[in-house]
Amino acid sequence: MKLQEYTRSHHNFEECMKCTVCTAFCPVLQANPLYPGPKQAGPDGERLRLKDPYFFNQALKYCLNCKRCEVACPSGVNVADLIQSARIKYDQTPPKFRDTLLASTDMMGTLARPVAPLVNFATGLGVTKTVMDVTLKIDRHRTFPKYAGRSFESWLKRRRKEQAAFPEQVAYYHGCYVNYNNPQLGKDLVKVLNALGVGVQLLEKEKCCGIALITNGMSAKARKNAEHNIGQLRQAIVDKGLKVVTSSSTCTLTIREEYPNLLGVDNAEVRDSMLMATRFIYEKLEKGAQLKFRADYHKKIAYHTPCHLEKLGWGIFSEKLLQMIPGVEFILLDSNCCGIAGTYGFKKENYKVSQAIGEPLFAQIRSVNPDIVACDCETCKWQIEMSTGYTVMNPISILAEALELNEK
Amino acid sequence: MKFDTVIIGGGLAGMVAGITLQKAGQQTAIISTGQNALHFFSGSFESLKEANPRIVELFSEAGVRLHYKPGVWLTPLGKFRESALSLEDVDIFPTPQFGRKALIVNFLGYHDFFSSFLAEGLEKQGMSCRVRFLNLPELEILQQSPSEMRSVQIARTMDKLWEKVVQEVRVLLKDEDTVLLPQVFGLQDPSVPGRVRSSIPARVVFAGTLPPSVPGIRTIILLKQRYQLLGGTYMMGDEVVRAHTHEGVVHSVATKNLDNHYIEANNFILCTGGFFSKGLVSNPFQVYEPIFGLDVSYQEDRNLWYNPSFQEDQPYMHFGVKADENLHAIQDGKALENLYVAGSVLGDTHPEFGTAAGAAIRTALHVADEILQN
Ligand SMILES: Cc1cc2nc3c(=O)[nH]c(=O)nc-3n(C[C@H](O)[C@H](O)[C@H](O)COP(=O)(O)OP(=O)(O)OC[C@H]3O[C@@H](n4cnc5c(N)ncnc54)[C@H](O)[C@@H]3O)c2cc1C
Ligand code: SF4
Ligand code: SF4
Numbered sequence: 001m002k003l004q005e006y007t008r009s010h011h012n013f014e015e016c017m018k019c020t021v022c023t024a025f026c027p028v029l030q031a032n033p034l035y036p037g038p039k040q041a042g043p044d045g046e047r048l049r050l051k052d053p054y055f056f057n058q059a060l061k062y063c064l065n066c067k068r069c070e071v072a073c074p075s076g077v078n079v080a081d082l083i084q085s086a087r088i089k090y091d092q093t094p095p096k097f098r099d100t101l102l103a104s105t106d107m108m109g110t111l112a113r114p115v116a117p118l119v120n121f122a123t124g125l126g127v128t129k130t131v132m133d134v135t136l137k138i139d140r141h142r143t144f145p146k147y148a149g150r151s152f153e154s155w156l157k158r159r160r161k162e163q164a165a166f167p168e169q170v171a172y173y174h175g176c177y178v179n180y181n182n183p184q185l186g187k188d189l190v191k192v193l194n195a196l197g198v199g200v201q202l203l204e205k206e207k208c209c210g211i212a213l214i215t216n217g218m219s220a221k222a223r224k225n226a227e228h229n230i231g232q233l234r235q236a237i238v239d240k241g242l243k244v245v246t247s248s249s250t251c252t253l254t255i256r257e258e259y260p261n262l263l264g265v266d267n268a269e270v271r272d273s274m275l276m277a278t279r280f281i282y283e284k285l286e287k288g289a290q291l292k293f294r295a296d297y298h299k300k301i302a303y304h305t306p307c308h309l310e311k312l313g314w315g316i317f318s319e320k321l322l323q324m325i326p327g328v329e330f331i332l333l334d335s336n337c338c339g340i341a342g343t344y345g346f347k348k349e350n351y352k353v354s355q356a357i358g359e360p361l362f363a364q365i366r367s368v369n370p371d372i373v374a375c376d377c378e379t380c381k382w383q384i385e386m387s388t389g390y391t392v393m394n395p396i397s398i399l400a401e402a403l404e405l406n407e408k
Numbered sequence: 409m410k411f412d413t414v415i416i417g418g419g420l421a422g423m424v425a426g427i428t429l430q431k432a433g434q435q436t437a438i439i440s441t442g443q444n445a446l447h448f449f450s451g452s453f454e455s456l457k458e459a460n461p462r463i464v465e466l467f468s469e470a471g472v473r474l475h476y477k478p479g480v481w482l483t484p485l486g487k488f489r490e491s492a493l494s495l496e497d498v499d500i501f502p503t504p505q506f507g508r509k510a511l512i513v514n515f516l517g518y519h520d521f522f523s524s525f526l527a528e529g530l531e532k533q534g535m536s537c538r539v540r541f542l543n544l545p546e547l548e549i550l551q552q553s554p555s556e557m558r559s560v561q562i563a564r565t566m567d568k569l570w571e572k573v574v575q576e577v578r579v580l581l582k583d584e585d586t587v588l589l590p591q592v593f594g595l596q597d598p599s600v601p602g603r604v605r606s607s608i609p610a611r612v613v614f615a616g617t618l619p620p621s622v623p624g625i626r627t628i629i630l631l632k633q634r635y636q637l638l639g640g641t642y643m644m645g646d647e648v649v650r651a652h653t654h655e656g657v658v659h660s661v662a663t664k665n666l667d668n669h670y671i672e673a674n675n676f677i678l679c680t681g682g683f684f685s686k687g688l689v690s691n692p693f694q695v696y697e698p699i700f701g702l703d704v705s706y707q708e709d710r711n712l713w714y715n716p717s718f719q720e721d722q723p724y725m726h727f728g729v730k731a732d733e734n735l736h737a738i739q740d741g742k743a744l745e746n747l748y749v750a751g752s753v754l755g756d757t758h759p760e761f762g763t764a765a766g767a768a769i770r771t772a773l774h775v776a777d778e779i780l781q782n
Contacts, residue, residue: 017684019447019448019619019620020558020619020620021442021443021447021619021620023558023560023561023620024443024447024558024560024620024625025443029561030561030564033549033550033552034552070645071442071644071645072442072443072645073442073443074441074442074443074444074684074685074686075442075686076441076442076647076686272667272668279669282409283669286409310644310645311645312665313643313644313645313646313663313664313665313666314665314666316409316437316641316643319641320409332636334633335644
């Protein structure tokens with residue numbers, strides 16, 4: 001009876017019944033007429049591309065890889081995977097220097113961190129922004145993420161002993177952003193997990209998940225990172241029997257889904273043991289662990305589900321955790337894309353589209369007027385903060401802030 | 409994660425059940441693979457012959473306005489069909505001869521609105537028709553990608569541009585008593601169709617387009633917002649792949665995204681839709697229900713599944729999951745205590761609830777009441 005299993009096409013593209021539902025949910029199609037849309041760029045285009053690569057259309061680069069088309073498709077077609085695979089397979093144009101820079105998150109971090117105040121000062125300057133705008137085509141309206149003086153890795157390494165003393169252990173895949181730009185999020189995660197009696201370890205040596213490399217046309221390098229990371233995860237999960245937690249929805253989606261589906265890197269051994277920390281914490285609490293919250297914590301929090309978390313289907317864990325904090329007035333924002341999509345919105349040619357896509361979300365945030373916007377994605381954070389002026393925090397940091405700790 | 413009731417499938421049936429149960433104080437979750445059949449909804453609940461106040465209230469509390477007026481409505485292909493209850497966008501006329509002269513207005517480059525079929529249909533009723541195309545510069549940008557000049561794309565523009573369309577229509581209008589426009593108004597703002605109507609000095613009729621249906625999508629958005637506002641948990645884009653059942657009781661379901669994190673509940677409702685939504689699946693040998701393997705009512709002989717004449721009634725459209733009179737699901741001939749079935753996954757096995765969208769609403773309400781009573 002498994003007939004269909006044997007006749008399944010790659011990324012399920014033959015399941016498409018041309019219902020056009022995906023086109024109603026693509027944020028780019030609403031804002032950029034040059035983009036052919038998910039149905040045309042995905043399953044329709046694939047039929048042609050299979051006949052002749054001549055039909056590959058450069059306009060596929062406008063796809064945000066937000067996966068909203070896949071979440072909406074009633075037939076289980078992996079529309080965005082079809083589009084990204086086509087780019088990997090057929091796009092021969094070498095990536096621009098700017099795209100290489102934007103995609104090399106870990107290299108940029110290593111270079112920038114030791115001179116962080118200088119870099120932050122420089123990228124914040126009007127002159128620098130204008131120069132980057134003109135020479136690199138990085139839009140001048142963008143606020144560059146700040147680089148932290150000391151990396152998260154070095155912070156945690158100095159606490160290795162203290163962390164090893166906890167009865168239960170997890171490994172943490174922190175990603176580039178926590179390491180170089182926002183070590184505080186990593187520290188918050190350690191604080192919350194410690195409060196649950198869980199100590200946090202690093203992987204021996206993690207590399208950038210590679211999503212920016214994939215979307216910027218550097219899939220060979222992305223595959224190298226993927227193979228390296230899977231080896232590292234295997235060491236923690238298979239050899240040491242640990243769970244691995246994460247705090248970025250995009251890194252998680254990339255490792256769980258894009259590695260096997262786009263890069264052909266098998267993750268079967270580690271897939272089920274790598275969890276967003278929100279899910280890990282929720283599951284601990286469900287099994288009876290307890291967190292004590294401050295009685296004086298009162299905040300109105302509007303939660304934005306990042307597209308990639310929506311695709312993972314794990315937004316409910318963040319929602320439920322925030323709702324658990326007694327002093328929180330929780331508002332779930334409507335499902336919308338913020339428009340930044342990683343490095344996409346940084347490019348000058350995408351700036352306008354990116355802001356137009358995000359506008360319904362920004363308008364709703366302004367009308368809700370929360371104390372804080374909560375969101376599990378670092379690039380959504382930049383976009384929402386820049387566009388609305390509201391502070392955006394990862395749910396983990398909100399938990400950490402609301403915790404009542406019996407300080408020693 | 410544990411809920412009072414878990415609803416599998418977030419189409420019309422799932423949302424009506426979810427809203428009803430949340431409103432009654434239950435904690436529920438809806439798990440839904442993708443979007444649903446409301447994307448193809450004409451806007452008319454043909455099988456609801458009365459304006460059940462409970463249904464009207466449920467929709468109006470969500471911001472979806474219905475109107476009741478037994479008569480006929482105009483299909484996108486220019487035919488007339490009986491109806492009594494519909495979304496406010498869709499007119500219901502006492503008889504097909506509802507006017508004298510009609511101005512049919514379409515947008516240049518838009519192929520999903522069948523103006524000539526509509527004209528033909530109205531002319532059969534003795535109306536004279538004039539078809540005109542509007543060429544709005546604001547839509548030129550959409551024409552660059554003609555394959556994607558679709559109802560929703562136009563509707564997004566119309567949310568801002570409807571007043572301009574009204575002006576243009578007023579210029580075109582001569583002695584017609586009726587203006588036909590495509591259903592592309594009020595995607596975000598449900599008040600727009602009413603405002604278009606009141607600013608054109610003729611009877612304005614919104615006729616259906618090819619999918620996606622703009623009134624259908626608006627209805628989905630509003631019902632989902634209402635459900636979430638009542639505290640319901642909507643798990644979009646996830647798929648129930650397996651259920652754990654023991655001695656006739658369903659304990660939990662497993663989903664594609666949550667792998668080993670099972671979703672538990674006291675009661676479950678199966679609202680996974682028909683073949684289109686994969687609530688029912690067929691292969692060359694059988695028709696089956698993929699999650700629970702419930703009993704399905706269908707003909708064994710595959711040759712009897714379909715009628716070679718495309719236009720005729722297709723037998724497979726009537727196949728559906730078996731359920732007892734209170735809509736408990738039936739598995740291997742036995743009713744499952746805490747699994748209910750609602751919506752088009754039932755096919756035509758329970759004609760007492762009506763057909764199509766009407767049946768989806770009525771079966772969902774029935775199941776919600778059953779759960780609340782037990
Ligand atoms: C193309 C089309 C046009 C129609 N037009 C009309 C019309 O104009 N008027 C009318 O009265 N009726 C119409 N109908 C009939 C339609 O069946 C009903 O109107 C009604 O909308 C059905 O609602 P439902 O909730 O039962 O199913 P659906 O709306 O089909 O919803 C089922 C949902 O369940 C999800 N699902 C399926 N399997 C799983 C799983 N394993 N896990 C999680 N989720 C799952 C699906 O993705 C889908 O979102 C139409 C049907 C179709 C297919
Ligand atoms: S939603 Fe899915 S089935 Fe429908 S057109 Fe898009 S890819 Fe095809
Ligand atoms: S991934 Fe996002 S941007 Fe790309 S086609 Fe799908 S919905 Fe559109």
